[in-house]
Amino acid sequence: MDVLSDAVAAMRTGRPHSSRRDEYAPWGMRFDASDGAGFHVVLRGSAWLIPAEGRPVALGPGDVVFLAHGRGHALAGALDTPLAEIRLRADGTWPRLPSSARKSAPPDAVLLCGAYLLDRARAHPLLTELPEVVHLPARVGAHRSLRAAVELLGTELEESRPGSDTIVSSLLDTLLLYILRAWWLEGQRGSGHPTGWAAALADPAIAAALHAVHADPAHPWTVGELGTRAGLSRAAFARRFAALVGEPPLAYVTWWRMITAGRLLREDDMPLRLVAQRAGYTSEFAFAKAFKREYGVAPGQYRKRASQDPADGNGQAGLSL
Template sequence: MDVLSDVLATTRTGRPVSGMFIRHAPWGRRYGRVESAGFHVVLQGSCHLLREGTEPLALGVGDVVFMPRGCEHELVDQPGTPITETAGPGEPREIPGPGPATSLLCGSYELAADRTHPLLAELPEVVHIPARLGTHPALRGAVDLLAAELAESRPGGDAAVPPLLDLLLLYILRARLAESAESAETGWAAAFADPPIAAALREVHADPSRQWTVESLGTVAGLSRAAFAKRFTATVGEAPLAYLTRWRMITAARLLREGDAPLSTVARHAGYGSEFAFGKAFKREYGTAPGRYRRDGLVLAGTA
C-alpha cells in the first residue's frame, strides 16, 4: 500500500457524513469546534469563511476548504452579516431570503485523535483549494459525483455516498500535497516529491515489522547511511528510526482498537519479538499498556 493510502486507512474511523445546504442572502452560519475533520465546497454563489484572528476568506464556485482538526468557524454571505444559525442535526436543507442563493456541500470525517499521523498534523487549521481552470480534475469529478448523489434520493445512494466521501478526502489531500510541493523544501509534500525519501517511506509502510536499520533504508533510497539520515530528518522532521517507531505504534493502536488479534500477533506486526518489549514501547508512546488500551476502546465503542 502506498503511504498516503496507508495513512488514511489507519487514521480514518467511523462513517463520513455530508449534506447539501442552500442559503439565500443575507445569511450567517456558525460551526462549533468538533472532534472530527470537516469540509465545505461551494457549488453555487459565493460566501466568506470567518475565523477569529484571521482575515475573511472569500470563497467562490468550486472552492474547497478542509478543516483537518474541526476548528470553530463561520460562513456568511458577506462579512458583517449577523450569525443567525448554528450547524447541527435536523436543520433545514434550504432557508429562503431576498438575496442570491449560495449552495454548499458540507461534511465531516472521523479521524482517530490517538492515531494522528504527522502528515495530517502538519496541515494548517484551514486548507483552501481554490477552483482554477484545469487544476485537480479528479477532485472536481468527485465533487460533481457526490453533489449529484446528494441532490436527489436515488437507488443505491446509501452505498455510493460513503466511498465518494472517502475519495473526496483523498483528492483534497492530493491537491494540497501537489500545491505545497511546488514550494516546500521540508514536510510531507517535500517527502513525497523526493524520490529517495519516498522510496524509503514506501518500504517502511509496506513492511513495518522488518528489522530496518538506517543503513538498510539508505540502501533502499540509494544513499549512504549518513546522507540518507540527514536528508530524511531534514525533510520529514524526525529521524528515520523515530518515524519507523511512530508508524509501528500507530498501526499497532489500530490493530488493538479495531481487531481482536492476540497481543503476540500485534507485537510481531509492529516489529517486536516479544510482548514485553512491545508493551514497553507502546506504553512509552500511549501512556498505557496495550491490553488496557484495547479494553478502553471496547468501553468507548459500547457507549457510542
C-alpha cells in the same frame, strides 16, 4: 498502502458524514470547535469562510476549503450577516432548515459540507503541518479528480438512491485524499520550494524509504537497509531523512509501528500476539511494554476503551462541522 493513504487511514475513526445545503439570503452559520476535520464546497453561488483567526476567505463556485484542525469557524453569504449557531444531531446529521427558509426562487448558494472524525492523539505530520485553512480555488483544468469526486458526491446527496449510504461514505474517503493530494503534491509543487513533509514526499530517496516502512512496518528495518532502498549511503540517508522528516529513521519506524498497532487494536479483534507481530515485535511482552510507553495504557485496555467510545461506533457523535 502509500504514505498519504496510510497516514489518513491511521488517523481516521468511525465514518464520515456530509450534507448538501441550499442557502437563501441572508444566511450565516457558526460552527464550534471539534475533534474532527471538515470541508466546505461551494457548488453554486458564493460564500465567505470566516476562520477563528485570520482574514475571511471569499469563495466562489467550485471552491473547496478544508479545515484540518477542528477549530471553530463560520460560513456566510455576507460578512455582516448574523450567524446562527449550528449544532449537529447526535447521529451527526444536519438539522432541517425551517420551512420558512425554503423559497420558490433558486437558492443564493448551494453548499456541500462534510466532516471526518480524527484521532489527534497520534496525528501524522502530513496533517498537522497543514495550514489553518486549505483553500483550493476552482481553476480551469486544475484538480480534475477532486472536481469529479465533488460532482459525484453532490449528485448522490441530491438524489438518494439504493446504495447511497455506502457510495457516499466511500466518496467522502476519496474526497479527503484528493484534497490532501491537491494541496501537498500539486499546490506545494507550484511554490518550487516544498518544505516539511511536502519536501519529504517530493524527495525520491526519502519517499522510497517511507514507502518501504509503510508497506511493511513489521520488517526489522536498519538504517543501512533503508539507505539501500533510498539509493544512498547509510550516513547520507540518515542525515537527509532526519532533515526532511524531522526525526531519525528508526525513531520514525518505531513511531509508525505504534500507530499501526493502535489502529489494529481499534479496528480489528485479532489476538494481541498477532497485533504484536504486525507491529514488528516477536515478543508479546516487549510489544506490550513499548505500547504502554507510547500510549500510557496496556494494549488490552486501549482496545477496551476504543470499543466503548461511542464516536468510534458510527463516526457521528460529537462532530460539530
